[in-house]
Amino acid sequence: MLGDESDGSRAHPIHLIPLMTEEGEKVSSDDDPLLPFSTGKTCGACHSYSTVTKGWHFNAGIAGLGIEAHGRVGQPWILADARTGIQVPISYRPWPGAFRPEQVGLSRLLFLKIFGRHIPGGGIGEQPGEEPSQIMRSMVSGKLEANCMSCHDADPGHNQAEYAAQVVRENFRWAAAATCSFATVTGSAKDMPDTYDAMMPEPPDDPKLVAPAIAYRAGAFDGEKRVLLNIERESAANRCYFCHSNMYIDGNDAEKWSSDEDIHLTAGLTCVDCHRNGIDHNIIRGYEGEADVSKNPLAASSSCRGCHLPDEDESAGAPTAGRLGAPIPEHRGIPPVHLEKLTCTACHSGPWPGEKTYLAKTSRAHRLGTVGVNKSAEALPHVLAPVFARQGDGKIAPHKLVWPAFWADMKDANLAPIGFDAVRQTVGKVMARHELPASGDWPAVSDENIVEALKALAAEQKIQGKAVYISGGSLYSLNGSGQLERKMDHPAAQPYMWPIAHDVRPAAQALGSRKCEDCHSPDAPFFFGRVSVDTPVQSRAGASMIMNELIGASRPTYAGVSWFFKWLIVVIMALLILHILGDLFRRFVSKVTANKPAGTGAGKPGDERKQ
């Protein structure tokens, strides 16, 4: 299409274009009813919308895509509910450890209402529901189209938080337009009956309810019904930040003013200098080995190594190392084994590791940037970082981690999470006596609470096997006599981890830049930092595990040797000092007796000489 192929000009393209409704009609300020513009029809007039919406940000829920579309494990959505002790990673992508939303009882609509705030539309946002009632609701709310404005609107007045607010009100049809500075959306589709038709709206029966409506700023349209959209091809970092911000509690960069920016941005690059894409919007994620999965040759040269390390194959054409001014590090004094066994990010990315993992907040997990967000440090979900662990390719990388917590139906060794609604209904009733902390933290759940909840689930819900509770790496179940049992080896209880890429620290602040002991010492956080075991279960409060259990390093051997040497030093030095004291004592006694009158001495002359 017209906009899909570049003519070679690097100049900023001006978008003085008509806005189009989802019906394909031009929007005019005097329309009645005044409708929101559709990105599919407005942007899609010149760009292949169907191609774009198969790209990375939109394709999670598209069925039939291969692994090349999903790639390395990434950040999941996290369904968290303090009342019922739930914190479960979910994703439409087939990432190990994450459940599909329907597995935890989230319909498409419910998923969008909870997480759509940070989904740029398209994909799952445009799919109709499966049940008639859902289809009816999707007629009222409209589709959550790919919001091109989320990334490409360079207008300083662009308000992505408004998108989140519209999603909560089920104003999917209006959400993209609401982010633009020239449009204002009011009302709520959520409050409208299933029969509501936005094309022929009728006032709601209840005067307190307001039907969704849009108003365009006066003068936004020119005489030919065109609007000047401040569109830029390369998205500004600020656009990315809405969904990709991180905050580390207790770390050095808890607040933006007290922390430094990613070194690449400080150096003048933007996110999209590395995270590039063509019209297919298969944006490069930038991890090592991505090219092998995505089959995108540009991915190989857009990773850390692609820019910073010389090509091993010098016959491969033009060199890519050093592009964009990337320094080529010598890694002087660092044994090459580090480059083979660690990702670049292990030393260069994320917060500087401390004795214990930090609580981390992310835009997508904690609704950062949206209206009314809980700013408390303890607000669920509890994401921990940095956690050094082996990733899929065996290399050690820094990760964020979440401990899954959910109620499940266990048949043999297989677990099926119990639906969110059922859990709210049954477990929520048991836990209702707990006062929830205002901070959004877990309430303190006792073993008796778990026993009661498991019995209630078995009695009230259709449990095929056995009701169990997963939390903090443990599986809780009732044995034959109704006693609570805790097992720690079930795979479903293992933590879900995804690699950290940003913020990248400069070389001088990389792990090991000053000394090997940054990682290679008995108390180095890299190997021996404590990973908090997060759980609402009171009896496990304060539990932690050692980082090397996730890396696979040999702590027991190390500890045993350390113990051996410490005692060896104590015993040998004690014996040597005793020997010296004995010698001194004998000298003293010999001297005293030698000074006594003859006949009273015990030793021979010369006995007081050295030993």
Add this chain to the structure above:
Amino acid sequence: MKKSNLAAGAEQQYFQRFGPQFRIQHGFLFSSTIGLIITGIPLWCLGRPEYGWSQDVVAFFGSVEIIRFVHRVCAAVLVLVSVYHLLYTFLTREGRREFIALLPRVKDVADVTRNSLYFLGLSKQRPRFGRYAYYEKFDYWAVYWGCVIMIGTGLTLWFPGIAEKIVPWLAYELAAEVHADEAVLATLALLVWHFYNVHFNPSRFPGTLLWWHGRISREEMLHDHPLEYEKLMARKSQTAKPG
């Protein structure tokens, strides 16, 4: 060592206890060890905030790289003198003789017991030692053990890539821990035990120059190595007899 000679002095009779081979090896050994301790301690302390003074040592040297370089130069000297000592031990007659004399024997165990009783005043006679007393043998074998451990783990830390292929069971952290622990033991033993015997011992304070000239007086010989003295005297009287 050369044959233990009787060096007749004008007033005092001296015996040549250690020859130049032994003294030169000892010189390289102690100078490299002192260098390793001086540079090793700040390197170890650098990663620990409670030892902030280590930054001052770094500043004195100029940078961590310089300290590490000096440490490795000293380590290389230690490796070379250790290898040389092995060759000396097995390839020279003197080396073999000294090595055999330094081997632990049942008498050493008995000497430890007798000396302990002597210290406690339960025995009036201290044990009579030969060429090497049990505590001198301890000194020698402690250095042997120390060199094997320190050089082995030190090379693992210096060349981790190669070490991983040759000794995959010796993880870097394990090597670092053993290196540090053994260094602490060696340093303490050196400063407390060896320094007491050769410097702080009341009969030797402030020190002996035995390490420099290799000579020992007749009085010291009679007291510390009476069996060796008797052996030397017996040999002397044999060689003095004609035919």
